[in-house]
Amino acid sequence: MASPGAVLLSEWTKIKTVRSTVVTLLIAFVVTVGLxxxxxxxANSQWNTMSDKDKLTFDPVSTAFSGILLGQLALIVFAVLVVGNEYSSGMIRVTLAAVPQRGTLLLAKAxxxxxLALPVSLVTSFVTFFLGQALLGDHGTSLGDPHVLRAVLGLALYMTFIALLSLGVGFMLRKPVLSLGLLMxxxxLISPILSAVPKVKSVAHYFPDSxxxxxxxxxxxxxxPYGPVTAFFVCxxxxxxxxVGGWSLLKRRDA
Known part of the structure; x- marks a missing residue:
């Protein structure tokens, strides 16, 4: 029976030696910062053409974080491949033979x-913020303004939650194509569309992206109908x- 420390070290070695890990995390950084x-x-170039209402409600922080809409897709791919690669290659049989404690395996991967995701997300969020505010010029904000630091840290936490969510889906569906075919x-599409439909948008408000x-x-x-603290707990x-869904299916079925 493998010890938790040995399982954790094994998972760390497997993930850091796979090229897709570096590539997907780098893409998440570049896309989020670049977009x-x-x-x-x-926004800065069109400021003078904006209406007074738009200027009053302008949020320089969320404007700088517009790239997360695409950046999160790279994190989804990263987390799905963490488990999906083993199922696709058949190596999951070797892993489960070495680590029969399936809960320990899932926790080690998580x-x-x-x-990996949290440090990359923190660097991404701060670099995105500072670069965005510099490009916004006089229309930007500073880290010391009310709620700004909370929002910057919120981006890092959100990106990490998305990675964990995707890992769980990866365990449930096992095949990367199926997992990505659901998550992307x-x-x-699904969440943005439902958020615009009057009869169901109240439910869509509690989707992770909202x-x-x-x-x-x-x-x-x-x-x-809720603020950032509730949003944290929703994500x-x-x-x-x-x-939990991934763990429930993992412990009940064969590789």
Whole structure:
């Protein structure tokens, strides 16, 4: 029976030696920073053409974080491949033979995902913020202004929650294509569409991306009936539910 420390070390070794780990995390950083910079440049250049209402409600922080819409997709791929690669290659049989304690295996993978995703997310959020505010010029804000630091840290936490959520889905569906085929349409199509449908948007407000938008915003959306603290727990709940679902299926079925 493998010890938790040995399992954790094994998972860390496997993940850090796979090229897709570095590539996907780098893409998450580049896309989030790059797209946010472009949006800030456009916003600054078009400031004089904006209406007074838009100027009053302008949120320089969420503007800088516009790139998260695409950046989170790279994190989804990263987390799905952490477990999906083993199922695709058949190595999961070797892993489960060495680590029959399936809960320990899932927790070890989750810990390594957090150990990689959280630092990358923190660097991404701070670099995105400072670059975005520099490009916004006089229309930007500073880290010491009310709620700004909370929003910057909120982006890092949201990105980490998305990675954990995706890991749980990866364990549930096992195949990367199936996992990505569910997660990407959900974040790109289903959630945005349902958020615009009057009869179901009250439910869509509790989807992880809607909660995430509250976490990374200083102003916040008046349509969403809760603030950033509740949004944190909504995203945490989604991540935990997916991980528990992954653990439940993992312990009941063969590789």
């Amino acid at each position: 946010g910079a472009v949006v800030c440049l456009v 810990a390594v995902v957090v150990a 349409p959900f974040f790109f 909660a995430g938008s509250q976490m990374v915003s200083v102003v916040g959306s008046s349509d969403i 945490l709940a989604w991540a935990l539910v997916c991980l």
